Amino acid sequence: MILATGGTIAGSAESGTQAGYTSGRVAVDTMIAAVPGLPAIARIQGEQVANVGSQDMTFAIMIDLADRINTLLGDGVADGVVVTHGTDTMEETAYFLNLTVRSKKPVVLTGSMRPATAVSADGPLNLYNAVAVAADPDAAGRGTLVVMNDRIHGAHSLTKSNTTSVETFISPINGLIGTVNYGTTEYFRRPVRRHTCQSEFSLTGVTSLPRVDIIYACADMPADLVDGSVERGARGIVIAGDGNGNMNAATVERAARAAKKGILIVRSSRVPTGKVGRNVEIDDDHLRFIASDELNPAKARILLMLALLNKRSREEIQRLFYAY
Numbered sequence: 001m002i003l004a005t006g007g008t009i010a011g012s013a014e015s016g017t018q019a020g021y022t023s024g025r026v027a028v029d030t031m032i033a034a035v036p037g038l039p040a041i042a043r044i045q046g047e048q049v050a051n052v053g054s055q056d057m058t059f060a061i062m063i064d065l066a067d068r069i070n071t072l073l074g075d076g077v078a079d080g081v082v083v084t085h086g087t088d089t090m091e092e093t094a095y096f097l098n099l100t101v102r103s104k105k106p107v108v109l110t111g112s113m114r115p116a117t118a119v120s121a122d123g124p125l126n127l128y129n130a131v132a133v134a135a136d137p138d139a140a141g142r143g144t145l146v147v148m149n150d151r152i153h154g155a156h157s158l159t160k161s162n163t164t165s166v167e168t169f170i171s172p173i174n175g176l177i178g179t180v181n182y183g184t185t186e187y188f189r190r191p192v193r194r195h196t197c198q199s200e201f202s203l204t205g206v207t208s209l210p211r212v213d214i215i216y217a218c219a220d221m222p223a224d225l226v227d228g229s230v231e232r233g234a235r236g237i238v239i240a241g242d243g244n245g246n247m248n249a250a251t252v253e254r255a256a257r258a259a260k261k262g263i264l265i266v267r268s269s270r271v272p273t274g275k276v277g278r279n280v281e282i283d284d285d286h287l288r289f290i291a292s293d294e295l296n297p298a299k300a301r302i303l304l305m306l307a308l309l310n311k312r313s314r315e316e317i318q319r320l321f322y323a324y
């Protein structure tokens with residue numbers, strides 16, 4: 001089953017060589033028709049879930065997507081699912097599905113960096129490769145995957161690294177899951193962290209998620225951003241810290257005050273590689289902070305939102321950051 005949500009893969013422009021275009025314009029059946037080889041590798045069907053640029057992706061759409069995938073895979077209607085999606089927030093939806101789809105069957109996200117109308121559009125081959133991975137029994141049990149530009153990434157590891165290049169996704173945490181070349185797959189590893197069928201998160205009865213904000217740390221950052229989030233009802237704040245999840249002393253103080261009130265403060269990093277460890281330059285034990293470990297700010301926010309759906313202690317939430 002191919003579930004379409006929009007993105008540049010469904011984008012169109014006035015000409016094949018112009019930089020400007022609009023995401024989420026082409027319907028799923030047109031995208032499928034642009035890949036003539038598909039019927040030879042799988043029995044496929046398309047469904048339009050949304051048609052937005054992924055900068056406009058919402059948790060309402062993500063929840064619908066997870067529910068639909070759980071139904072399709074659980075009822076045996078599909079042996080695998082491909083989600084077409086914009087690349088801007090693809091890592092967030094991939095990670096969300098990695099925690100909320102309860103199946104070993106392959107779930108594969110794909111997209112493109114060039115619109116469907118571009119000269120050398122990258123969408124059709126990405127879609128072909130994504131279907132090949134979703135139809136491959138060996139892809140099962142590897143969590144939610146992202147297939148782009150011949151690479152197979154795991155949801156936990158990948159991040160977007162370039163604003164325009166077709167080689168934009170990298171997996172700085174633990175490396176690639178594998179490669180796929182015109183439909184031929186090769187796997188290097190399985191995900192290290194818990195996912196999908198081993199996940200303890202559930203969306204049963206869930207229609208919205210608690211508010212968690214991200215605050216980007218920088219030199220001489222204004223500490224009152226923390227108060228602004230708390231006043232607007234944030235139940236958690238992820239600090240996209242500098243270096244090893246750092247922030248200036250004024251922000252540490254405001255964040256500690258919020259943590260004392262029960263707001264969950266997670267220290268992540270604006271640096272694209274490396275872990276954020278506990279009690280390095282900031283005394284997490286004393287200040288009641290959580291370290292994001294391997295998760296970048298955008299994914300840390302998703303984990304924290306899902307964690308906040310149930311009553312959990314701070315220690316329990318720290319455990320989740322080490323487990324997922």
Ligand SMILES: NC(=O)C[C@H](N)C(=O)O
Nearest residue numbers: 007008053054086087088
């Ligand atoms: N390459 C892309 O897909 C970018 C687009 N803004 C999106 O995320 O929908």
